[in-house]
Amino acid sequence: MSEGLTFHFNVDGEDFTSAGQASVMMKKNLRQLGLPPEIIRRVSVAMYEGEINMVIHAGGGVADVNVTENYVEIILTDSGPGIKDIEQAMQEGFSTATDSIRSLGFGAGMGLPNMKRYSDYMHIDSEVGKGTTITMRVNIN
Numbered sequence: 001m002s003e004g005l006t007f008h009f010n011v012d013g014e015d016f017t018s019a020g021q022a023s024v025m026m027k028k029n030l031r032q033l034g035l036p037p038e039i040i041r042r043v044s045v046a047m048y049e050g051e052i053n054m055v056i057h058a059g060g061g062v063a064d065v066n067v068t069e070n071y072v073e074i075i076l077t078d079s080g081p082g083i084k085d086i087e088q089a090m091q092e093g094f095s096t097a098t099d100s101i102r103s104l105g106f107g108a109g110m111g112l113p114n115m116k117r118y119s120d121y122m123h124i125d126s127e128v129g130k131g132t133t134i135t136m137r138v139n140i141n
Contacts (some may be wrong), residue, residue: 002033004066004067004068004069005029005067006064006065006066006113007025007026007029007064007065007067007068008062008063008064008065009021009022009025009026009062009063009064009065010060010062011051011054011055011060011061011062011063011076011078012055012060013054013055013058013059013060013061013087014059014060016055016104016106017049019051019052019053019055020048020051021051022047022051022063023043023044023047023048023051024044026043026044026063026065027040027044029042029047029067030043030044030067030072032125033067035067035072036042036140039072039083039086039138039140040139042118042119043065043072043118043138045114046051046074046107046114046115046117046118046136046138047063047065047074047076048118049098049110049111049112049114049115049118049135050063050074050076050111050115050134050136052106052111053076053111053112054076054078054080056097056101056106056107056111057078057080057081057096057097058064058078058079058080058081058131058132059078059079059080060078061076061077061078061079061080061131062076062077062078063075063076063077064077068140069140069141070139070140070141071120071137071138071139071140072137072138072140073135073136073137074119074134074135074136074138075133075134075136075138076132076133076134076135076136077131077132077133078131078132078133079130079131080131081128081129082126082127082128082129082130082131082132083124083126083128083132084128086124086126089112090112090113090116091109091111091113092113093108093109093110093127094109095108095109097105097109099118112124115136118138119136119137119138120138120139121135121136121137122134122135122136122137123135123136
């Protein structure tokens with residue numbers, strides 16, 4: 001895998017039942033590539049949390065995953081409302097999800113903290129009214 005592999009997924013923001021499909025597909029891809037189970041688990045959790053956030057807050061987006069010899073990089077991009085206060089959004093339990101979203105079992109305010117917890121590197125680039133790009137890396141070595 002000297003050159004690396006890239007995977008692209010569209011995240012449908014209209015359908016909660018399809019939320020998480022990209023992370024499930026990526027999990028299968030990583031298994032086929034023979035990555036260690038712990039790496040696969042960390043990538044899957046971080047990516048799933050990001051997908052759910054895109055569905056809840058941004059009306060969907062795209063997920064691009066780059067797999068190299070040294071790391072798995074996940075880039076999540078949306079054109080949603082952006083994150084007004086990133087520091088506040090990173091606090092466990094903080095959520096701007098509506099009551100209807102919470103009634104479905106989502107919006108507990110653990111998405112961004114879990115994304116950070118399960119990745120070795122995470123950077124959030126967000127502009128209110130324009131959208132958000134989150135880059136995460138999970139080191140393989």
